[in-house]
Amino acid sequence: MTDRPWLSAYPPGVPADIDPSQYASLVELMEQAFRDYASRTAYSFMGKEVSYAQTDAESRQMAAYLQSLGLAKGDRVAIMMPNVPQYPVVVAAILRAGFVVVNVNPLYTPRELEHQLKDSGAKAIIIIENFAATLQACIASTPVQHVVLATMGDRMGFLKGMIINYVVRNVKKLVPTFSLPGAVRYNDALARGARAPFQKPVITPDDIALLQYTGGTTGVSKGAVLLHRNIIANVLQSQAWNAPVMSKVPQGEQPTAVCALPLYHIFAFTVNMMLSMRTGGKTILIPNPRDLPAVLKELSKQTFHSFPAVNTLFNGLANHPDFNTVNWKNLKCSLGGGMAVQGAVAKLWLEKTGCPIVEGYGLSETSPSASCNPVTSKEFTGTIGVPIPSTYMKLVDDDGREVLLKGHPGEIAIKGPQVMAGYWQRPDETAKVMTEDGYFKTGDIGIIDDNGFFKIVDRKKDMVLVSGFNVYPNEVEDVVAGMAGVLECAVVGVPDEKTGEAVKLVIVKKDPSLTEAQVKEFCNANLTGYKRPRVIEFRDSLPKTPVGKILRRELRDKK
Known part of the structure; x- marks a missing residue:
């Protein structure tokens, strides 16, 4: 597909293409921000504000410390932290020193952590410290030689830092006992780095910035x-895409984004941290998005303009009794990604904030953003929008041929400057997902309309096959989520003697009096026979990843 029918859907001022060659590296982008916005606040965390100048100085010190360990250019350094001010400092340090960032989910088990540290070859x-016991359990089997130990209160000032660490360790008991001989405390590493020389390496656009698992x-x-x-x-694509609404931030007001998604996730890494660097914005760091009262309490003290989140977070906040303690009037951009946004959630969010959720789409392999609805949209489309600047998307069949019949589903394939170089040391896996003409096959099944808007009908493996008919869980979930009394729901396929597979629906109630009979009646009225759930189950909660994606496989495993 060489023509781009979707360009006609672009809002005025959004370019068809961006020029990624304006920076030689992310380091150049960050160092420009450190110069241009030195006096501005870069990060806000638990009442503490960290300036661009401070982020610059501390990341340079940490970069010098890491170089003093004898690591070579291109060596991998892992980060295993929640959203704390040390995270962006460490990212900047690793990249400035010429090393590769390995983002690690802090909730990993020892088995999962061991796999990632071994696979990446991380040396540091x-x-x-909250997760140090996990590292202790597996470090002997990994190539890690150097450990830097941070605490929640490290950069909060002496007294406040002591109080925070006391509460985290002794009141909330969030730090299991651990032993990591030879580990260096974060503040000590900074102090050593301040005394060590820093060698600025040559970094090219084709050098690896991060391994995103x-x-x-x-x-x-x-x-x-x-x-x-x-x-x-992807930073430049995102900036261009958001410009029609972010340009409306009043003169003299610093563009401010809520970072409730974890920075180890590519969505927050690029669209929060790196995009804010590019625009001189302030990032409000939320360490635990699952603690909704704490999130709302923090936001009630802040003015903010941009809020990237997942469907489950938008839903949880909009249904929370403290929602109205926050001033949502300055919100210009609510970006939904990571999972499908449900129509019922989008409707409620718009009613309550006046700012529509703009659904986008992407993957770790695409840095992540590939498509998005125009930010000027006023209504929920139920699509993943159109490819963003410099991005091409098409549908392919199982043989890799383009699906040209309108309305026919195919696997979504993406080409653009944000597409990964491949999977780390897995040429076989890379070959499976990359086409000869440079498209990345996503594993998501979609359709495209005449205007170039793509709609996901599901992941290849999540599809439920009922008597030969394809049932897409997203569709059933979207319908049921619109039912009064339903807070959240998820759909999976379960084995069935008659139909091969049957649809299983798991519901978290908003209204405790909701019954199975009412759900069946609603589904009968809204879904054709083969799409109706055969099994309906009520639960107190749905299993989710730390980012908020529903873990369908866990629902499938538990009959």
Whole structure:
């Protein structure tokens, strides 16, 4: 597909293409921000504000410390922390020193952590002490030689830091006992780095910036190799895409984004941290998005303009009794990604904030953003929008041929400057997902309309086959989520003697009096026979990843 029918859907001022060559590396992008916005606040965390100048100085010190360990250019350094001010400092340090960032989910088990550290070949890890016991359990089997130990209160000032650490360790008991001989405390590493020389390496656009491990929903977790130019491209694409609404932030007001998604996730890494660097914005760091009262309490003190989140977070906040303690009037951009946004959630969010959720789409392998609805949209489309600048998307069949029949589903394939270089040391896996003409096959099944808007009908493996008919869980979930009394729901396929598979529906109630009979009646009225759930189950909660994606496979495993 060489023509781009979707360009006609672009709002005025959004370019068809961006120029990722304006920076040689992410380091160049960050150092420009450190110069241009030195006096501005870069991060806000638990009442503490950290300036761009401070982020610059501390990341340079940490970069010098890491170089003093004898690591060579291109060596991998893992980060295992929640959203704390040390995270962006450490990212900047690793990249400035010429090393590769390996983002690690802090909630990993020892088995999962061991796999990622071994697979990436990480020689050093910077970890918050809350998860040090996990590292202790597996470090002997990994190539890690150097450990830097951070705490929640490290950069909060002496007294406040002591109080925070006391509460985390002794009141909330969030730090299991651990032993990591030879580990260096974060503040000590900074102090050593301040005394050490810093050698500025030559970094090119084709150098690796990070290994971003995929969630492993399709098998073993693999590292997507993201080059400096991949992330730069996606930052510039995101900035261009958001410009029609972010340009409306009043003069003199610093553009401010809520970072409730974890920074180890590529969505927050690029669209929060790196995009804010590019625009001189402030990022409000939320360490635990599952603690909704704490999130709302923090936001009630802040003015903010941009809020990237997942459907489950939008839904949880909009249904929370404290929702109206926050001033949502300055919100210009609510970006939904990571999972399908449900129509009922989008409707409620718009009613309550006046700012529509704009659904986008992407993957770790695409840095992540590939498509998005125009930010000027006023209504929920139920689509993943159109490819963003410099991006091409098409549908392909199982043989890799383009699906040209309108309305016919095919696997979504993506080409653009944000697409990864491949999977880390897995040429066989890379070959499976890359086409000869440079498209990345996503594993998501979609359709495209005449205007170039793509709609996901599901992941290849999540599809339920009922008597030969394809049932897409997203569709059934979207219908049921619109029912009064339903807070959340998820659909999976379960084995069935008669039909091969049957649809199983799991519901979290908003109204405790909701019954199975009412759900069946609603489904009968809204879904054709083969799409109706055969099994209906009520639960107190749905299993989710730390990012908020519903873990369908866990629902499938438990009959």
